[in-house]
Amino acid sequence: QKEVEQDPGPLSVPEGAIVSLNCTYSNSAFQYFMWYRQYSRKGPELLMYTYSSGNKEDGRFTAQVDKSSKYISLFIRDSQPSDSATYLCAMRTNTGNQFYFGTGTSLTVIP
């Protein structure tokens, strides 16, 4: 079993829809939870991160972490065609340097 599991999709939604992306994990030592966005033929870029449990909002994006269920989510409100990309969750512990990535979910927002 991989340490981080993510549904690869693909996910296709109409413009303006609310998108929910999710990851589960097995390592209870993970404390930092990140979401990366990767456009086609580009490297991943950090979208937002959360430390430990709770919610974090940044514009149309909300990240949620439920450590009791080992489950994290990214919500995108009022989705736009420019949100079309692959979204990767990533995690790390307090002490380690390594990032553990999910496989990524491919999202297409249709105008």
Next chain:
Amino acid sequence: NAGVTQTPKFQVLKTGQSMTLQCAQDMNHEYMSWYRQDPGMGLRLIHYSVGAGITDQGEVPNGYNVSRSTTEDFPLRLLSAAPSQTSVYFCASSSPGTATEAFFGQGTRLTVV
């Protein structure tokens, strides 16, 4: 503000050939890593380094070699290319400790025929 620079962007190799993928960062990051990205497999860690002179294996190290003689550079060597090494390769760097952002290069798209 170059960040992480990878060269080349594209490469075609014949089976058995060797080559070096270059990676350089100008952010003085101690931690650098190489990933390969394949459809349905996500990012898989090949090798990583926590500082100059220190390297270690990741999840899929076979067929690859690395060295870290300076903080800035972390080249990845393919010793004898195989078709199974056809992939997109990403180099990343980050600060050690509590960094939440890994900075990625633009990737090298490698095809082994």
